[in-house]
Amino acid sequence: MTTFVLVHGGWHGAWCWRRVTPLLTGHDVHCPTLTGGGDRAHLARPDTGLADHVADVVAVLELDDLRDVVLVGHSSGGAVITGVAQRCPERLRELVYLDAFVPAPGQSVFDLLPAVLRERFLGLVDGSGRIVLDWEAAMDGWALTAAADRDWVRPRLRPFPVGAVRDPLPLDPVPELPRHYIHCTVKPGGDSFAGFADAARTDPAWRFDELETGHDPMVTTPAALAAVLSAERQQIHFADAPGPLASGR
Template sequence: MDFVLVHGAWHGAWCWRRVLPGLWAAGHRAFAVSLSGVGERAHQRHDGIRLATHADDVAAVIEAEELQAAVLVGHSYGGMVITAVADRLAPRLSHLVYVDAVVPLPGESWSSGHSPDTQTARRAGIASTGAIAPADPAAFGLSGDDAAWVARRQTPQPGGVYDDPLSFDATRIEALPRTFIDCTSPALPTIAPMRQRVRAMPGWRVIEIATGHDPMISAPEALLQALLGVAAAATARNTS
């Protein structure tokens, strides 16, 4: 089974390093993507980066690696990205996994689910610097060495993606199996509308993990087991 892992805001491919070895050891091919302008690509940040840019980044990996029946995993803001990619490349995918992630409706942007106060603060930062400053890792339930590591590695998020709406064919997305991984302890407030949304919509499987917003760091084994379960189910569907 092929996996493509897409990080959330301020992160990069580095955040998956505790999960990737387990996927490889189980015999899966797994690729972690760093989106334009963040991670080791932070030096490439520019004002023209949009949601479509990040979707291009992920689609390019799927095309270059000739992936088929891939499990596409998006964390946090990465939910916007994987939805955009799935709208383009649905026949190449077998499952979508939203890890405490944004689950947009057609026409929504990343900012759509945020409170007015959050929107105002982030737009002010974008107007000033062109980017959104990294969040405090404590908000993700991280402490000690993990918090220090994330604080070192986070980079500003390109501001052009914040209010960029995503138009897509909802029926195309709904035709794919979808899993939402709900990180409950502590639960990140900006994801609360998404938790409610997936529980109110048909076709979703919800897996709860009692950890914070960065489970690939704070609970990598639990996240790994959830992903392996998704792979097993996808394999069973593909061979039935």
């Protein structure tokens, strides 16, 4: 049995893993909602930031006494899991970056974004310090094309605290842990994650996989994602996958 902790990205919540968790049969799966997201949207403050989100996950690890954890971060959740690794590496087995940013110590997600996208997000910050997106445009960018998927996701999205992507990680070193990058290749509006994927693909220290789907594979291809996470590629029928699963190594 593997212990998974699945950390969502911006504008999402623990709800986004709902199609994946039943497929991780026999494993211990935890899905925290970060402060200001999902069912904890009402807890957002103007100063909610990356340190709060790291603390959210560290609290789950400590209070449930989780060890040997495969820690998965989606999108901006890559910064969160990196910060968690700085805090409590002794509880972790592997870091999994799911179509995610991979910041270095002292970097923020904003540091890794193209300037035009960073300025766009800053222009969408409301008086409560949250980035408020046009949900239809956002789902287009995430390649959520199926009407049923959009209808499920739309009412669950919430504005996201800007501090989570503006605040830098501490300067503390990130311990050497096994790392796995999962790249989603369908990006109609451009791919902010291609550079991280290319670096992981060519670095023998990383495990690397690709999924031929959009930015939210937990919604669009949950069986394929569960297979990659559990490494049971031959035992799961990819009926929900729009294309082949490619494994780099």
